[in-house]
Amino acid sequence: MFRSTSGTRRVLLACCVLLLSLVFVLPKQSRTLLQAIGQPLADVVALPLGALSTGDRRVVDLWNSYITLRNVQEENRQLRREIEFLRGQAADLREMAAANQRLGELLRFQARTPSQSVAARVIGRDSSNWYQGVVLDKGERDGIRPEMGVMTLTGAVGRVVKSSATSSIVLLLTDPNNAVTSLVQRTRDEGIIEGTLGGKARMKYIPLLSTVRVGDPVVTSGLMGGFPKGVPVGTITGIQKDEGDLFQTADVQPEVDFTKLEEVLVVTVPRGGVEPATTLPVEKKKP
């Protein structure tokens, strides 16, 4: 690869072939080895990732400022410069105010919940198209471990699947490989929330005799998946009940807009439940 002697090159090649053989022959055991090798590498790669994420936000802000200025008529150069400068400052201040408001709400929400949680910033998306995931700027150094639940003040987001010292990967609720135990808030029927490839979610294994209906809110059950009980998951938008089936399946519109995730809370100790009066959607009266 690099300008090296053929001996070094052969050793490198042999290591690569050995590693690949290990991955194919002993996939589970090799995962532990890869995790150990990968930790320091992930920390190194997380540095440019964080910097790029910050730079990207600034470029987007600049681009938005440019778009808003595009239709302004030709003015005095000095005035334009001043306007540009002031608008830039105003945009920065608005962004800071919005961030402050979001973080303030997040802190108040964090204080209301009896669970312990860590606030983290979303710095990237999954590196492949095959999984719906996000990268967080905090990891094991802040107490984040795999299988912990992730939420915003709007609702459940997903669960941590990988963590290094300084970053962690969250599998979103809308990924088909995710499964979170939940219950229909009105009927208290339990089921499992799974994602779909269309970016939505569905609730499986709802008892056949359940009176679940469109519009019912779904919340976490608190039994599994690293969430406290009662975190909003979504609203039922459709129900499939076929003859011969043992269970019903419901389409669920998630509460959280996963395309606009910026800050999240990672639930490190999921005990108790979320205060229903302030965070849960209003429960509909039984007919």
Next chain:
Amino acid sequence: MKPWLYVGLAAGLVPIQTTLLEHLSVAGIRPDLCLIAAALIGFFGGPVDGMMMGLLLGFEQDLFSAGDLGINLGTKAAIGLLAGLVGRYVAHVTPASVAPVMLGLSVGSGLAFVAAGAGGGETLTAIQSVLLPQALFDTLVGVALYWLLAERFKRDDSLVS
């Protein structure tokens, strides 16, 4: 130039893939830069360079993906190796001949993901909504980059072994 190019790719490609590429996504699908890079290194640098860089880039990608560790590592290494063999043994590699190879490599990689359960059992939907669009995107970007690099290395043969 070559070592610095490889170091730059190893340090920068995965962060770019996870942050900036979101702006280039069409219907939620982004080109897989690591796949394209592994294939192009294979074409220009040979099978060993392609496989080794594919392995490194795939491993990094695995660390920043929700999937199991090892799947990107394996597929990217195989892509680098296969592209390298094509580059070495096909007499006249042109952008037109790179296109079907790139398409085949991307489809093969996608099938490996589907086989590993990435689509969550919705195989047909996964093929229609992720595998094929991504393969087309990878082919377009890959061929364009191949053409640019081929033009560049006509004048400067520094990457070709």
